[in-house]
Amino acid sequence: MDARQADLLRKIDPAELGQRLRAARVAKGMTQTDLAGADVSVGYVSRIEAGQRRPNLQVLTDLCFRLGTPVEQLLMGVAPQELEQINLNLDFAELSLESGEPQAAELQARDAREAAEAAALKEHTYRARFLVARALEAQGLIDDAVIELEALLTPRVGNVLQIKVGLALVRCYRTSGDFSKSIEVGEMLLEHLAETPLDSTDEAVQLAVSMSLAYYFRGDVAQAVRVCRKAMAKAEKLDSPVARASAYWNASIFEAGRGSVRDAVPLAQRALALFAEGQDARNLAVLRTNLGTLQLQLDPPQVDEAKLNLVQALEEMRNNSANPVDIGRNELAQARAHYLSGEFDLAEMMTVRVLESVLTLSPLTAADAKSLEGQVHAARGDVAQAATAYREAVLILTGVGSDRSAAEMWFELAGLLEDVDEFDAARDAYRSAAASSGIQARPRVKSANKLGIELR
Template sequence: MNPAQEAALRAVDPVALGERIKAARVRSGLRQAEIGGKDVSVAHVSRIEAGKRRPSPALLESFAQRLSLSVDDLLWSPYGDVGDETRLEIDFAELALENADARAAERHARSAIEALPVGHPLGARAAFLHARALEAQGRLREAVAELEPLAVSGTVSSANAAVALCRCLRETGDLARSIEVGEDVLQTLRDSGLMGTDDAVQLVVTVAAAYFETGAVAVAARLCREAIASAEALGSAKARAAAYWNASMVEAHQGHVAEALPLAKRALALLSEGRDARNLARLRCMLGVLQLRSDPPQLDEAFATLTSGAEELRATSASPVDLGRNAAGLARIHLMKGDLVAAERLGNEAVDLVAGSGPLVEADARSVLGQAAARQDRPDLAQAEFLRAVALLTSSGADRSVAELWYELGACMDDLGLVAEARDAFRRAAASAGLYLHPGTAPRGEADPSRLLPTGTPGS
């Protein structure tokens, strides 16, 4: 490599260089292991393509040779350079997201997109940041439209975009599509030998969360085990935190709260080491939910955890769905403490935050509102809230949560002395869980469906 090329390598944007290397590899039909050869690991190639590492001069020459290109082809974009103003717009968009200013992030990313030539490698990064800004504002369907092409492109990490896409699809209640997209990208990563990366582990746990909501707990557990194995081999704190996080969720669903709590706390400690403030706050919210599900419930600890999580969420690029999930958890604490006024206030706050964009969280909040109404001897309102929640979950395919809500409704109706309504709700709970409850079974006694159904809703 000549001195001019070495100087250019020191000055080049590593993200732009990584995107050019990846695009050239994809066009050549090569795997990362094939362009790395014996010189470097697949994980190191992945980090270079993601812009997280700058290759050495010798390694760049090796890449160029295996890609049948010149070093100049990789160092200098065929689209020409872009002005510093455009690069600054992209940097400002990322900084705005970190500082919880989603509107500013959207504005800067849009400005960069408009300034870049069509097909420029930095365009994909700008589009990704723009989609993240839309998500942070709760405009999930718009974010999905922008993320879908990025999840299969060769210009930005497809796994990174797929994580965001699957998360948005899951939050909008489109669980089937979230699973379909995630599985397709995971298969591509497996075929290409790219599973040993942070983004791949994040994608596995995101798909596991969608499976979990559909009631496919065994599949979710298998994916969590796969993610933990990959994360431990990778040694990434962020990847390990994501894997422990989802494993904790699955353990909680199976009733193993004592086992779930240490996993969640371990994930929390790992995330605290890095800069992932949004996921740190979201995980803190999940820990609060697990504390609620302890036997006996750790109400004071859960309240402190969720209150701290709410403060952290407001300081990050958290979406209205994240904030709504936290509000629903706090509402449930007040319900358990008997403060029905606060439970209703926070439950309605959660509904207002996620209306039209977060059906899974809205259903959880309406469950709290239904129980609060039942305790105030307002059976009609209680039933209406539960039926709204069931409708939201049924349209999402969230069979596990549907069964739990039908059971909660049955218990409330039973407490109010509405035996026929309770019996019908219990039968529906059993059907949603794939069980059969004889039409003549009473809601009380030996056939109590609580023996058959899971209880509670862990965070995600």
């Protein structure tokens, strides 16, 4: 007995099976008597077609033999060769994503989705739609990816693929700057997972870790650390390299955010070693970029080591599903390494390229690139050009929402503007930094004489 066919027969709605059986019989020009043969009564065939009986697998196999129809076609509504083609397209779409070909992945996933929908294959349709969303994300089309993922999100998660949908949505919301929505979705899913065996999976740990980043970028550093520590403890119990790597990665980010770059670097290196054991090429490349960036922030900076990591990471990104923003951040870090090495022409060229590639996708990264361009001009002694670049960075940053990253960028720009004697602009930048971090001035109390009160 085919266990898979038996499982499908147990799950199928008898009415749906009956409709498919009748349609197949009519298509062959057979009567119920013809189909019944010597082993099954005509009345039993009639009751099957009416959805009143669920035949056992042997009876169904005999009926399909007389029809000349594969059993799977009645159980799944699709012929085996059609099902094989759908699965093949889905597998190719995943392979294309991992190979850095998101456009090809999108086309293959959409073909699979159309065929799966026509055959009413719900699980295949769900997987195809998820792959379409991943392909859109990899192309930097975050809003389009969010629309696809929102339609797939289920509050009550029943399998790992549904966790992956939630994880992708949390990540996309965070990438788009909607940190509150990212946290809302993450908390909702984690609350449900806490009551199921799925809580003990790599994907559940990664979901928590991804959500902790949203807390961090929103400015809730303490909560980010708490969520990350819980995820690290769960990862250690699972003894999963991927889960542990995700937790160490975020712990590294948080240490860097606290100003402890020397503590952050070994955590990032440990995460990198763990990721290297798995198959997640995209995250391996992004983490290697983060490590290179941290090495540039050390005092003194480890420029040569950073360059090696950044170049290798960029090569890995171009061979997998990294999006344009990830690539832009890598190239910006490389530009900063060239700046620190005194290679000003190369640094300037790369900042211009980054600015062009991410201006509409990530204004924060674009403002950072323009700021670095100003620093290159200042290093050459061209103060006027530096001031112009800093002011252009201010204009770009004005369109960015309020969060920790924006506050840090405003604060850095304020100091740079002071260096070129743009004091009014520097003061405004400091105010923007305070506003982005959520700091508000206390109400000012007027002195008694200004209120018209006679002093005695």
